[in-house]
Amino acid sequence: MKSKFFLVVGLLASSTFYAQIYSEPSSAGNNGNKAVYLGDNAGASATSNTNNNTFIGYNAGENTNGDSTVNQGYANTFIGAHSGQNNTIGRSNVFVGDRSGFTTTGGTFNVYIGAESGRLNQTGGGNVFIGANSGESNTASNNVFIGEEAGYTNLGESNIFLGHEAGRNHSGSNMLIVDNSSTANPLIYGEFDNNILIFNTQRIGIGYENLGSSEFGFGGFPTVTSPDLTNYRLFIKGGILAEEVRVRTDLWPDYVFTNDYNLMPLTEVEQFIAENGHLPNMPSAKEVEEDGLALGDMVKRQQEKIEELTLHLIEQQKQMNILKEQVQLLLNSAQNEKRDK
Numbered sequence: 001m002k003s004k005f006f007l008v009v010g011l012l013a014s015s016t017f018y019a020q021i022y023s024e025p026s027s028a029g030n031n032g033n034k035a036v037y038l039g040d041n042a043g044a045s046a047t048s049n050t051n052n053n054t055f056i057g058y059n060a061g062e063n064t065n066g067d068s069t070v071n072q073g074y075a076n077t078f079i080g081a082h083s084g085q086n087n088t089i090g091r092s093n094v095f096v097g098d099r100s101g102f103t104t105t106g107g108t109f110n111v112y113i114g115a116e117s118g119r120l121n122q123t124g125g126g127n128v129f130i131g132a133n134s135g136e137s138n139t140a141s142n143n144v145f146i147g148e149e150a151g152y153t154n155l156g157e158s159n160i161f162l163g164h165e166a167g168r169n170h171s172g173s174n175m176l177i178v179d180n181s182s183t184a185n186p187l188i189y190g191e192f193d194n195n196i197l198i199f200n201t202q203r204i205g206i207g208y209e210n211l212g213s214s215e216f217g218f219g220g221f222p223t224v225t226s227p228d229l230t231n232y233r234l235f236i237k238g239g240i241l242a243e244e245v246r247v248r249t250d251l252w253p254d255y256v257f258t259n260d261y262n263l264m265p266l267t268e269v270e271q272f273i274a275e276n277g278h279l280p281n282m283p284s285a286k287e288v289e290e291d292g293l294a295l296g297d298m299v300k301r302q303q304e305k306i307e308e309l310t311l312h313l314i315e316q317q318k319q320m321n322i323l324k325e326q327v328q329l330l331l332n333s334a335q336n337e338k339r340d341k
Contacts, residue, residue, distance in 0.1 A: 033048070033049075033051040033052070033068075034051055034052050035050070035051060035052065035053045035054070035055075036053075036054040036055070036056070037053075037055045037056075037060075037061075038055070038056045038057075039055070039056060039057045039058045039059070039060055039081075040058050040059070041058065041059045041062045042055040042056065042057060042058070042059065042060040042061060042062065042078075043055040043060070043061050043062070043064060044059075044062045044063075045062060045063045045064060045065040045088075046061075046064060046065060047065050047067070049066075049067040049068050049069050050064055050065055050066055050067070050068065050073050050074065051068040051074045051075075052068065052074045052075045053073075053074060053075065053076045053077070053078075054076070054077045054078070054079075055076075055078045055083075055084070056078070056079045056080075057078070057079060057080045057081045057082070057083055057098075058081040058082065059081060059082045059085045060078040060079065060080065060081065060082070060083045060084060060085065061076060061078040061083070061084045061085065061087055062085045062086075063085065063086050063087060063088050064076065064084065064087045064088060064089075064090075065088060065089075066088060066089035066090070066091065068091075071091065072089035072091060072106075073087070073088065073089045073090065073091060074091050074092075075091050075092045076090065076091060076092065076093045076094075076095075077093070077094045077095070077096075078093075078095045078100075078101070079095070079096045079097075080095070080096060080097045080098045080099070080100055080115075081098050081099070082098060082099045082102055083095040083096065083097060083098070083099065083100045083101060083102070084100070084101045084102070084104060085099075085102055086102060086103050086104065086105055087101065087104050087105060087106075087107075088105050088106065089105070089106045090104050090105060090106045090107045090108060090110075090123075091108050092108055092109050093107060093108065093109070093110045093111075093112075094110070094111045094112070094113075095110070095112045095117075095118070096112070096113045096114075097112070097113060097114045097115045097116070097117055097132070098115045098116065099115065099116045099119050100112040100113070100114065100115065100116065100117045100118060100119065101117070101118045101119070101121065102116070102119045102120070103119060103120050103121070103122050104118065104121055104122055104123075105122050105123060106122070106123045107121060107122065107123050107124050107125050107127075108125040108126075109125050109126050110124065110125060110126070110127045110128075110129075111127070111128045111129070111130075112127070112129045112130075112134075112135070113129070113130045113131070114129070114130060114131045114132040114133070114134055114148070115132045115133070116132060116133050116136055117129040117130070117131060117132065117133065117134045117135060117136070118134070118135045118136070118138065119133075119136050119137075120136060120137050120138070120139060121135065121138050121139050121140075122139055123139070124138065124139055124140050124141040124143075124157070125141045125142075126141050126142045127140075127141060127142065127143045127144070127145075128143070128144045128145070128146075129143070129145045129146075129150075129151070130145070130146045130147075131145070131146060131147045131148040131149070131150055131164075132148045132149070133148060133149045133152055134146065134147060134148065134149060134150045134151060134152070135150070135151045135152070135154070136149070136152050136153075137152060137153050137154070137155065138151055138154050138155060138156075139155060140155060140156055140157035140173070141157050141158075142157050142158045143156075143157060143158065143159045143160070143161075144159070144160045144161070144162075145159070145160075145161045145166075145167070146161070146162050146163075146166075147161070147162060147163045147164045147165065147166050147180075148164050148165065149164070149165045149168050149182075150162070150163065150164070150165065150166045150167060150168065151166070151167045151168065151170075152165070152168040152169075153168060153169055153171070154167055154168075154170055154171060154172075155171060156171060156172045156173030156174070156175070157173045157174075158173050158174045158192065159172075159173060159174065159175045159176075159177070160175070160176045160177070161175075161177045161178075162177070162178045163177075163178055163179045163180045163181075163186075164180045164181070165179075165180070165181055165182040166178060166179050166180070166181075166182075166186065167179075167182075167186070168182035169182050169184070170184075173193075174191055174192040174193040174194075175189070175190065175191060175192070176188065176189065176190030176191075176192065176197070177189055177190075185200045186200060187199070187200055187201055188200075201233075202233065203232075203233055203234075203235065204233060204234050204235070205235045205236075205237075206234070206235070206236045206237070206238075207236055207237040207238045226291065227291045227292070227294075245295075247295055247296040247299065248296070249296040249297070249299070249300055251300070252300065252303065253300055253301075253303050253304035253307055254307070256304060256307035256308055256311065257307065257311075263308060263311055263312075264280060264308070266312060279305060281301060281304065281305075282301055282305070
């Protein structure tokens with residue numbers, strides 16, 4: 001009995017509250033099969049064949065009058081003042097928020113959540129806009145915009161924008177944008193049709209297990225000061241397998257072949273090795289163990305040694321040729337003396 005009493009009281013209170021808000025009866029539509037219209041002018045234009053719609057809010061779905069028998073104007077859910085107000089034959093849309101999908105007339109399979117989300121999209125389909133003003137000006141199809149004002153002015157299709165104002169001022173189609181601003185250089189930028197992916201970031205880590213670690217080579221981004229890693233952008237724990245790696249470097253050691261290059265004599269090279277245990281201008285085993293190798297720099301150093309070695313071999317070949325000539329002269333002289341005897 002108590003439950004029934006409280007239910008009746010609640011209904012009476014609700015009726016009283018409603019009467020206080022609205023001074024005259026609601027003009028919500030009363031046509032359509034399996035339809036729910038709640039709010040002044042909600043579904044006002046619906047016909048007996050405008051079916052399976054749910055319109056809640058002032059002017060929600062006001063102009064929807066499609067005929068479900070010809071696959072038009074049904075299975076829409078519009079919640080919020082003016083949501084889907086100008087829809088006529090669009091179907092299977094979900095608009096939630098003030099003026100969400102406001103100008104949509106014939107779009108299908110759209111999901112707009114947030115005040116004025118997809119407000120100007122008229123006939124585009126297959127869009128998902130989540131966030132106030134997301135996709136506000138978009139008129140195309142197959143976009144996913146998540147975040148307040150994400151894709152706000154974009155007019156293209158098949159885009160994915162994620163983050164507050166992500167892609168707000170970007171135009172075009174088939175783009176991936178992830179950021180929390182309207183910057184022209186977002187954190188992540190991609191082009192689906194061109195198979196392009198760009199990371200506009202200072203550092204990228206792959207395979208790190210402990211982001212709080214500062215140990216060089218493992219865990220989080222290294223914090224060591226030697227070697228200087230300030231300009232390094234990609235940090236990977238584990239190996240890298242590739243068919244080809246190209247390194248751009250400056251000052252390739254062809255300077256070894258210039259006339260003014262000071263080529264260290266082999267006797268001095270021998271002495272340096274005896275004293276230091278490694279070649280001149282090459283790191284020691286201890287340095288490599290502690291600091292690793294800079295690939296471009298190491299290839300350049302190795303090329304320097306190859307070119308120096310080539311010059312030594314050329315010089316030795318010249319000396320060998322001279323020795324051969326001298327030996328041949330001695331042999332010829334000995335043979336002449338033998339004949340003379």
